[in-house]
Amino acid sequence: MANKLVNQAQEVAKEDLDRYKTLVNEAAKSGSYLYPIKGIFYFLSHRELWKPLASKLIPYLSLYAGVIGPMFFFTYLPQLAIMVFVNGPLAVFTTVVLVLNESAAVVSIISKNLLLQEALLDTFDGTLVAKKQTEIVKNGRELKTRGDSVQRLGRVLKNPFSKFSVKELVRYFMYLPLNFIPVIGTVAFIFIRGRARGNSVHDRYFQLKGWSSSTKSDWLKKHKGPYAGFGTVATLLEMVPVASVLFSFTNTVGAALWAADIEAKDTQMTKETAPSLRDAAKKAE
Incomplete structure (x- = not known):
């Protein structure tokens, strides 16, 4: 009985490993993981894209200060008691990093939904306009x-x-408890968060395209690897304490650059699937 369970566990692990290898290969071929990095350089070189961030910077920092204090007061010691068993003497420092990342995550989730929503929307649309994709932007807003x-x-x-x-x-x-497992747990946590993050980066693009939920779902299923690749890099950047707000905007720019390239059919992933999905979208309208 024990041998049977071990064999089944090994089989499941192999299947999961093969699936993750496929996702990594798809992401590597698409180059999607580079777009968050491209977003940083494009953002820094286009000063007009700084305006949405500048308008929300002070409110964001105020929110961050209001979250990080209570997080350290209420969660540092309990988590330190657990981390001591995992990291030994280094737990004093690793727990600080953990609390900072937790604080950044809480602030990110709250701010993106309640504080930065309009600014991120302006950043995405503004990047598309800068890339000469004005026709698609007109589907979602008026342009001067x-x-x-x-x-x-x-x-x-x-x-x-x-x-x-x-x-x-x-x-x-x-x-979050996955982080208590050295190395493997942290990698798994980032990857899980990255996949979820990747599935939402083009919500605005899909809306501007007028795609139905089924067409959007088909696209995401066919390109799990590329979106997981983008989401993982974006998640890593947004885990950086304090600077996470900057990377939220540069990741938005990167997502818009990616959308512009997809629209121009200038990516590996659009060579075969984009035409069929475009036809499907038209039928859904």
């Missing part, structure tokens, strides 16, 4: 004829971002 890429953004006609979700916060803390 003059000004830079952000100044041209007019009234929003469609807003895709969901409101605050308690489930998202619960899901984060549900998987």
Whole structure:
């Protein structure tokens, strides 16, 4: 009986490993993991894209300060008691990092839904305008004829971002204990968060395209690897304490750059699937 269970466990582990290898290979071929990095350089070189971030920076820092104090007061010692068994003397430092990351995650979830929503939307649409994708942006908002890429953004006609979700916060803390498992647990946690993060990066793009939920689902299923790759790198960047707000915006820029390349069919993943999905989208309208 024991041997049978061991064999089944090994079989499941092999299947999971093969699936993850496939996802990694798909992500590598697509180059999607590079877009968060491209987003950083594009953001830094286009000053007009700084405006949405600048307008929310002080409120964000105030929120961060209001979260990090209570988090250290209430969670540091309990988590230190657990981390001592895992990291030994290093637990004093690793627990600080853990609490900082937890604080950043809480602030990120709250701010994206309640504070940064409009600013991130302007950043995504503004990047598309800067990439000359004005026709698709017009499907979701009015555009002015003059000004830079952000100044041209007019009234929003469609807003895709969901409101605050308690489930998202619960899901984060549900998987958080994985971090207590050295190396493997942390990698698993980041990958799980990355896959979830990747599935939402193009919500605005899908809406601007007018895709139905089934067409969107088909696209995401066919490109699990690329979206997991983007989401994992984006998650790593947004785990950086304090600077996470900057990376939230640069990741949004990266997602828009990716969308612009998909629209221009300038990516490996669009060579075969984009035409069929475009036809499916038209039929769904």
